[in-house]
Amino acid sequence: MPVTDKVPVHLLVNGEAYEVMVPPYKTLLEVLREDLGLTGTKHGCELGECSMCGVLVDGKPYLSCLAMPLDLQQAEISTVEGLANGNEPHPLQRAFAELGAAQCGYCTPAMLLTAKSLLDSNPRPSREAIRQALAGVLCRCTGYLKIFEAVELAAARSSTSPPAAHV
Amino acid sequence: MIPSRPLLNADRVRFAGDLVAMVVAETREQARDAADRVVVDLDQHPAVTNVDAARQPGAALVHEDFGTNVAYQSTRTWGDVAAAFDRPHRVVHARLRNQRLAGVPIEPRGVLAEASRWEPVLTVWSSTQIPHGVRDELAAFLSMPQTDVRVIAPEVGGGFGAKLSLYPEELLVAWAARRLLRPVKWVEERSEHMQATTHGRGQLHDAELAVEADGRIRGLRVRLTADLGAYPMGVGLGPLTRRLLCGCYRVPALQVDIESVYTNTTPIAAYRGAGRPEAIFLIERMVDLAARELGMDPVEFRRRNLLPRFETPVTTIAGENYDSGDYPAALERVLENADYRGLRRRQDEARAQGRLIGIGVASYVEMAGFGPSGDLFESAVVRVNPDGAVTVVTGTSPHGQGHETAWAQLVALELGVNPDWITVRHGDTALLAAGTGTFGSRSAAVGGTAVHLAARDVQEKARRIAAHMLEAAPADIVVRDGSWHVRGVQGRAVGFRDIAQVAYGEGRPADMEAGLEATRYFQPPGLVFPFGAHLAVVEIDPDTGALTLERYLSVDDCGRVINPLLAEGQVHGGLAQGIAQALYEEVAYGPDGELLTGNLTTYLVPTAPDLPSFSLDRTVTPSPVNPLGVKGIGESATIGSTPAVVNAVVDALAPLGVREIDPPCTPEKIWNAMLASRSR
Structure with missing residues (x-):
C-alpha cells in the first residue's frame, strides 16, 4: 500500500463519534489537531518526554504523539475540549484559573486531563500523590506549586471526604 | 569586527544546529522526506567547545578570517584596586x-508567514x-515599509529569553512565503530547540575578594570569560554582569577583565536573568567563601x-x-x-549524628526595567x-506573565470601569507603530x-466631560466604586459608560473634540x-550523594505589587529555574562539537516531584523611577535561588572539607567531591 493512501478511522472523542479518512501513519495528536480541529492538545517533543500531547484514553493518561489512531478505534478518548460542561468550566479548570495555576498555558490541557484522571480514581489525593501523578507533564512556568494547590482545591470542592494522609 | 551570521551556511558549519538548507513542501511528511534526501558533505575540522580550549594558542578558529577566538576584551577599574589588595587581612x-543552560519554553518556536x-x-x-523587533528586521531584510509587514505574536507558550532574538528561520520562512505566494509554516522540534535556539549563561569567573579581619570587603577582582557560542549576540552578556558585580554590598574597589x-x-x-544571575552567583559565593575562611557566620558577614x-x-x-532598597530588612525577614x-x-545536632545538612543564604539585587x-x-x-x-x-508581549490581567487592573483603577469591560491586546504590530x-x-x-x-x-478628558455633565469643576470629580x-x-454621579456616550455624542463641552483615547x-x-534574600536547606545522603531540598524560603521586593x-x-x-541551575540543568558538548544534551531525557528540566514547596514573603520598597513605584519580578527568584542552593550544598559538605562545587550539583558531582575529601 502506498503510504499516501488514506484509510477510514473511527474515533470516539469526548463522547462524539467521528469517521475520518487519514493516512495510517498519522499520530492521534495529528488527527485530533488537523482532522478533527481539536487544537487544545499540543505538540511538544513528539518523543514521549514532555506530555504536552497528553489526552485520556479510557480514562488514563495517554501520549497522543506516540499513539496510532487505528489502534484506538474501540477506545474512549478525552481531550481538553471535552472537560467543560457547556459554558460551565470543569472544577479543575475553575481552580486552575482562580489560583493562577496556568501561566503560558501550553501544558495546561495535559495537566488538567492528567489531574482529572487522578481525581477520578482518587477523589482526595495527598500532595505526594498529586506530585507523582503529574510527574510526567512538564511545566516550565509555574514551578508546579500552584498546580498542586489547584488540584487540591478542585478535589476539596468536589468531595466531602478529607484528603488522604498517604497515597 | 563582528562576524555576520549567514542565513544558510553553504561553506562552513560552525556549530551543531547551524542551518544548511531549507526545504519547503506541501505537507510535513513530504518536507521530512525531502530533508532526508539533502546530502550534506562535510569535512570534519577540529572544534573548540569550551572557552579554555578556545583561548589556547593554536586553537581551531571559529571564524578563520577573524584570526582569534577572542571577540571582545576589556579591563575596567574603579576605586584604588592596588591599595585594596595591598596586604589585606585575607584574599579569597x-x-x-x-554552566550553559537551555531555555526550553514548553512551546517550541514556530513561524507562519x-x-x-x-x-x-x-x-x-x-x-x-519581540514582535515589533521582528517586524523591523523583516521589513529591512525584505525592503518593505514597516506598515506592509504585520507581525503577530499570538498566545506564546513561554519564552525565558529564548524567544528574544531574531532567528534565521523567521527571515527564511517570510522570504519563502513571499517568493511562493503561499503560506509557509515552520515549527521547531524539541531536538532542534536544544541545538539551534539560543542558550544562556556560560560564564567562567576567576575571582578574588580582599577582606579585613572583621569581614569588611576591601575590593573585588574578577576575570570574566563569557562563552559567545559560534555567533555573537552583541558583545555578549559579560558587560551586563560587570554592572551588577557589587551585588548588595559596599565594594570600595573593583576590577573586571572581560573576554x-x-x-x-x-x-x-x-536566559531568565541574562548576565545578572552570573553576577550575583559570583558575589554570593565569594561572600560565603570569605565568611568561611574568616570563621564567621555567612549571615554575619553579609550584615557587615x-x-x-x-x-x-x-x-x-x-x-x-x-533606585531604592532595604537589603538588611529582606535578609532579616527571611532569617526570621x-x-x-x-x-x-x-x-x-545532625552533624553530630553524621548527617549532612546544609543551610544556604543569598542576598540579591537585580537590575531591571530596561530602559x-x-x-x-x-x-x-x-x-x-x-x-x-x-x-x-x-x-x-506577554507569554504567561498575565499582562492582560495586570494592565486591565491598572486601567480599571483609573477609569472606574469593570475589568470585564476592558480588553487588553498585545503582540500585533498592526495595532501600534x-x-x-x-x-529583562x-x-x-x-x-x-x-x-x-x-x-x-x-x-x-473623562473628568472634564463628567464635570460638564455634573456642572462641577473638573478638580472636584472623584472616581470611586x-x-x-x-x-x-451625595447622589451627584455619572457612570463611565455615560461619559463614553457623551464623548462621542451630544453634551460635550463646546471646545472639546469627540473621542476618548490616548497613546x-x-x-x-x-x-x-528589585532585591531580596533567599534561604535553602538541603540534606545530602552521605552514602550516595543524593540531595534533598528540604526547605526553600524567599523574601522578594519588587516595589509596589500590582x-x-x-x-x-513569577516567583x-x-x-524552579534557579534551583534547576543549581541542581539539574546543563547543556553539554562532546569535544567534536556534538551536542550531548539534545533532548529532555538528557537535559533535566525539573518535574513535579523534583521541587519543594516554597515559602514566599515580601517586603515593599517602592521605586522612585516610575509613578507606579513598581520594579519587576520576572527574574528575581531565578537570581536569588541558584546561589542560595549552591551555598547550602557547599555548607552541607563543609565538614568534609569541600570548598567548591560547580552547578549543577548532581549526585555524581557531590559523590565525587565526598570521595575526594575522604581520600585526602
Whole structure:
C-alpha cells in the first residue's frame, strides 16, 4: 500500500463519534489537531518526554504523539475540549484559573486531563500523590506549586471526604 | 569586527544546529522526506567547545578570517584596586562556573508567514517575545515599509529569553512565503530547540575578594570569560554582569577583565536573568567563601557589608544608580521566617549524628526595567468605545506573565470601569507603530507605566466631560466604586459608560473634540533594582550523594505589587529555574562539537516531584523611577535561588572539607567531591 493512501478511522472523542479518512501513519495528536480541529492538545517533543500531547484514553493518561489512531478505534478518548460542561468550566479548570495555576498555558490541557484522571480514581489525593501523578507533564512556568494547590482545591470542592494522609 | 551570521551556511558549519538548507513542501511528511534526501558533505575540522580550549594558542578558529577566538576584551577599574589588595587581612580566591543552560519554553518556536497575492502585504505569526523587533528586521531584510509587514505574536507558550532574538528561520520562512505566494509554516522540534535556539549563561569567573579581619570587603577582582557560542549576540552578556558585580554590598574597589570568546557551540543570548544571575552567583559565593575562611557566620558577614536602607538612588562604585532598597530588612525577614538560629542548632545536632545538612543564604539585587536608553521605551494605547468598553493595546508581549490581567487592573483603577469591560491586546504590530516587548523584568515598570499614563490621560478628558455633565469643576470629580462623583455631594454621579456616550455624542463641552483615547510612550529615567534574600536547606545522603531540598524560603521586593497572585507565580517559576541551575540543568558538548544534551531525557528540566514547596514573603520598597513605584519580578527568584542552593550544598559538605562545587550539583558531582575529601 502506498503510504499516501488514506484509510477510514473511527474515533470516539469526548463522547462524539467521528469517521475520518487519514493516512495510517498519522499520530492521534495529528488527527485530533488537523482532522478533527481539536487544537487544545499540543505538540511538544513528539518523543514521549514532555506530555504536552497528553489526552485520556479510557480514562488514563495517554501520549497522543506516540499513539496510532487505528489502534484506538474501540477506545474512549478525552481531550481538553471535552472537560467543560457547556459554558460551565470543569472544577479543575475553575481552580486552575482562580489560583493562577496556568501561566503560558501550553501544558495546561495535559495537566488538567492528567489531574482529572487522578481525581477520578482518587477523589482526595495527598500532595505526594498529586506530585507523582503529574510527574510526567512538564511545566516550565509555574514551578508546579500552584498546580498542586489547584488540584487540591478542585478535589476539596468536589468531595466531602478529607484528603488522604498517604497515597 | 563582528562576524555576520549567514542565513544558510553553504561553506562552513560552525556549530551543531547551524542551518544548511531549507526545504519547503506541501505537507510535513513530504518536507521530512525531502530533508532526508539533502546530502550534506562535510569535512570534519577540529572544534573548540569550551572557552579554555578556545583561548589556547593554536586553537581551531571559529571564524578563520577573524584570526582569534577572542571577540571582545576589556579591563575596567574603579576605586584604588592596588591599595585594596595591598596586604589585606585575607584574599579569597575562587574559580566559579556558570554552566550553559537551555531555555526550553514548553512551546517550541514556530513561524507562519503569508504573503498576500493581491496587496504587497506580509503577515508573519511568530512565537516571539519581540514582535515589533521582528517586524523591523523583516521589513529591512525584505525592503518593505514597516506598515506592509504585520507581525503577530499570538498566545506564546513561554519564552525565558529564548524567544528574544531574531532567528534565521523567521527571515527564511517570510522570504519563502513571499517568493511562493503561499503560506509557509515552520515549527521547531524539541531536538532542534536544544541545538539551534539560543542558550544562556556560560560564564567562567576567576575571582578574588580582599577582606579585613572583621569581614569588611576591601575590593573585588574578577576575570570574566563569557562563552559567545559560534555567533555573537552583541558583545555578549559579560558587560551586563560587570554592572551588577557589587551585588548588595559596599565594594570600595573593583576590577573586571572581560573576554568574550567564540566556540563551536550554539550562540549564547538571554536566559531568565541574562548576565545578572552570573553576577550575583559570583558575589554570593565569594561572600560565603570569605565568611568561611574568616570563621564567621555567612549571615554575619553579609550584615557587615550590606548597603544600608536607601529610598533615593545611590551609586555603586561601578556607576550603577540603585533606585531604592532595604537589603538588611529582606535578609532579616527571611532569617526570621526560617528561624535561622534554630536551623543552625539543628544542623549542629545532625552533624553530630553524621548527617549532612546544609543551610544556604543569598542576598540579591537585580537590575531591571530596561530602559533607560532612547530605544527601550514602551508604548500603550487606551481607547474607549462609545458604549464604554475599553481596549488597551500594549507594546509588551506577554507569554504567561498575565499582562492582560495586570494592565486591565491598572486601567480599571483609573477609569472606574469593570475589568470585564476592558480588553487588553498585545503582540500585533498592526495595532501600534512601535513597541519593545517583554524581557529583562521590564514589562510592569516600563509597559505598565505606559498603560497607567495613557489611562491617566483618558481619565483627564473623562473628568472634564463628567464635570460638564455634573456642572462641577473638573478638580472636584472623584472616581470611586465604579462611578464618577462630585466631591462631597451625595447622589451627584455619572457612570463611565455615560461619559463614553457623551464623548462621542451630544453634551460635550463646546471646545472639546469627540473621542476618548490616548497613546503614550514611556521611557524610564532610570533602571529599577528589585532585591531580596533567599534561604535553602538541603540534606545530602552521605552514602550516595543524593540531595534533598528540604526547605526553600524567599523574601522578594519588587516595589509596589500590582497583582499578588501573578507576582507569586513569577516567583514560583523563577525559583524552579534557579534551583534547576543549581541542581539539574546543563547543556553539554562532546569535544567534536556534538551536542550531548539534545533532548529532555538528557537535559533535566525539573518535574513535579523534583521541587519543594516554597515559602514566599515580601517586603515593599517602592521605586522612585516610575509613578507606579513598581520594579519587576520576572527574574528575581531565578537570581536569588541558584546561589542560595549552591551555598547550602557547599555548607552541607563543609565538614568534609569541600570548598567548591560547580552547578549543577548532581549526585555524581557531590559523590565525587565526598570521595575526594575522604581520600585526602
